[in-house]
Amino acid sequence: MTDQIDTRLPTVDARIYARGGLDILSRxxxxxxxxxxxxxxxxxxxxxxxxxxxxxxxxxxxxxxxxYPDFDIEVQQQDRGVRIELRNAPAMAFVDGELIRGVxxxxxxxxxxxxxxxxxLREGGSRDLLxxxxxxxxxxxxxxNARILYPTDPNLVVCWGGHSINRExxxxxxxxxxxxxxxSLDICTGCGPGAMKGPMKGATIAHAKQRRRRTRxxxxxxxxxxxxxxxxxxxxxxxxxxxxxxxxxxxxxxxHGIIVFPGGVGTAEEILYLLGILLREENADLPxxxxxxxxxxxAPYFEQIDRFLRLTLGEIATSRYEIIVAxxxxxxxxxxxxxxxxxxxxxxxxxxxFFNWSIDIPLAFQQPFVPSHEAMAALDLHHGRKPHELAxxxxxxxxxxxxxxxxxxxxxxxxxxxxxxxxxxxxxxxxLDALLRAFVEQRRMKIAGEYKPCYRVVT
Numbered sequence: 269m270t271d272q273i274d275t276r277l278p279t280v281d282a283r284i285y286a287r288g289g290l291d292i293l294s295r296x297x298x299x300x301x302x303x304x305x306x307x308x309x310x311x312x313x314x315x316x317x318x319x320x321x322x323x324x325x326x327x328x329x330x331x332x333x334x335x336y337p338d339f340d341i342e343v344q345q346q347d348r349g350v351r352i353e354l355r356n357a358p359a360m361a362f363v364d365g366e367l368i369r370g371v372x373x374x375x376x377x378x379x380x381x382x383x384x385x386x387x388x389l390r391e392g393g394s395r396d397l398l399x400x401x402x403x404x405x406x407x408x409x410x411x412x413n414a415r416i417l418y419p420t421d422p423n424l425v426v427c428w429g430g431h432s433i434n435r436e437x438x439x440x441x442x443x444x445x446x447x448x449x450x451x452s453l454d455i456c457t458g459c460g461p462g463a464m465k466g467p468m469k470g471a472t473i474a475h476a477k478q479r480r481r482r483t484r485x486x487x488x489x490x491x492x493x494x495x496x497x498x499x500x501x502x503x504x505x506x507x508x509x510x511x512x513x514x515x516x517x518x519x520x521x522x523x524h525g526i527i528v529f530p531g532g533v534g535t536a537e538e539i540l541y542l543l544g545i546l547l548r549e550e551n552a553d554l555p556x557x558x559x560x561x562x563x564x565x566x567a568p569y570f571e572q573i574d575r576f577l578r579l580t581l582g583e584i585a586t587s588r589y590e591i592i593v594a595x596x597x598x599x600x601x602x603x604x605x606x607x608x609x610x611x612x613x614x615x616x617x618x619x620x621x622f623f624n625w626s627i628d629i630p631l632a633f634q635q636p637f638v639p640s641h642e643a644m645a646a647l648d649l650h651h652g653r654k655p656h657e658l659a660x661x662x663x664x665x666x667x668x669x670x671x672x673x674x675x676x677x678x679x680x681x682x683x684x685x686x687x688x689x690x691x692x693x694x695x696x697x698x699x700l701d702a703l704l705r706a707f708v709e710q711r712r713m714k715i716a717g718e719y720k721p722c723y724r725v726v727t
Contacts, residue, residue, distance in 0.1 A: 277335055278359035284367055286350035286376050297383040298345045311491055312382050315508060316341045318498045319374045320354075320361040323461075329495035329676045332358075343379055352379065374499055374506045377414065381508040384413050389510055403634045407509070407517050408623055414507045416486055417622045422524040422611045424484065425603055426456045428538045429463020429529030430712050431497050437530050440563040440596070441466030444527065447600035449474025453607070456523055458515075459487020459506060460497030463529040468502040486522070490515045496674035511636045512667060516541045521624045524607045525557035527599065528589075530566045532712035533673065533704070537666035539573070541633065543581060544659030546588045550628035555613050557606025558589040561599045572706060579699050580662060581655040632660050639668030639678060641685050644723075649692025649700075665690055669704070672722025673713055679722075687724045694727055701725040 293301075300308055314329075317339055321332045333339075338356040345351075352375065354367075361371045388395055389406055396402030411417050425448055429441060445455060445467030455471050457464035468485045475483045487503035490512055499506055509515040519526070520542060528539060539560075546556060560570050570591050577585045592599050611621070619626045637643065647661045668688055671678025682688070690700070704725065713719040 279356040280359050280362050282354045284352050293345050293350055293383055298343055300386040301343045308386055313341055314495050315378045318494045319378055320358045322498050322501055377506040385510050400631045407514050416505045419622050422607050422621050424454050424456055424523050426519050426523035426526045427467040428535055430531030430535055431460045431462040432712050433462045433530055436563050436565055438466050441529050442470035443596040444599050445470025446474045447596045451600055451604045454484040456486040459489045459499045459503050461500055465500035488515055488518050492675040513634050513636050524610050525603050528560045530562045530569050532707045533666045533669045537663050540659045540663040543585050544656045545629055547655045555609040557603055559599055560589055561592045564594045567593050576699050576703050637664045639671045644668045644688040649696055651693050669723050682722045687722055689724050689726055691726045697725050697727045
């Protein structure tokens, strides 16, 4: 008889009480969070588990659930406020039996945002999600409810980039973050590892040197992403948007400038989203600093991105971004100068410093895209379209690949029906295929393991 080895990871049962960002919930909100029939409880459980495994190196959305199959969470309302019961929670989130404070704050952010979404943004809620104005109002409401809209001078830099980057690129993101922090600029990212963590880590040192006490390291995610990209431990303001489109709008409305580091399909999606908006005639005079940067070794990466953008969106697209290689101080200086122009523009046009109302985001960029095989095959990727219209469909193509790579729904579709097919003009498809192949060869699709493409570019 052979003794069986217990391979289960250590877990903890705990009871914790809300403070700060989550004071109370209504009985209706608590009931919805506990209702297993609507899928909200499963969503809460998945997002909570992602937070409790913060710092995980995996980008498989199923990994944490498989490691902690018996984990559960229950939200309760009582006279003294909100109480959360955790059962079989990952022991890595605790120290001497106490939940790490930063993890607790992120956990309550999860409860806060999902509670708000279930009441305000679900069918029958008070928000109009069929109009552009209504969607923007919903994004504003979520950010305000998360208490991250501060009427202070513009200083928030959004940093985009891949979760799967090499060591040299990661160190470079920290160097840029350090230079931004020395100039008293705060950081907002997608909240995960890699290029989302590095700028925050660099900024923490610089902020400490400048004796800045009120610092913001904002992480904006959505339920389909957070399970694959757990929040990094530096995030001190977490916001969970309902879908990728509202997440992208939140970045653009909240940030005062954007820096793009090397990344994969998710980063390409973000670039196309922003350029598609900035290339609209309505936004032609709107200052919005956009810098693409990386170490010397990343120069070929940005050259390929630049060629792809020129081919698809035209030379006009290059006027909206600047590429800076291997010069963190220059990146930070140019960003600070750009944000100063943003400040003056908003003062002149009486726009708020904390939420960019002036930028025009059309409904086509706001409506959620469900990447089914039919929807992916139907994307209109052909020349002759207006740049912002083509950018919208290109963004959807990359969004579908992201879903097939790291989102559980997308992964299930691929397992059942095979790879997505992407059609378009030959030269565009050849350029897209070359770009995606480069992402695979440079291991930008997955953190670990062999990558099996979830797509097929038809040429």
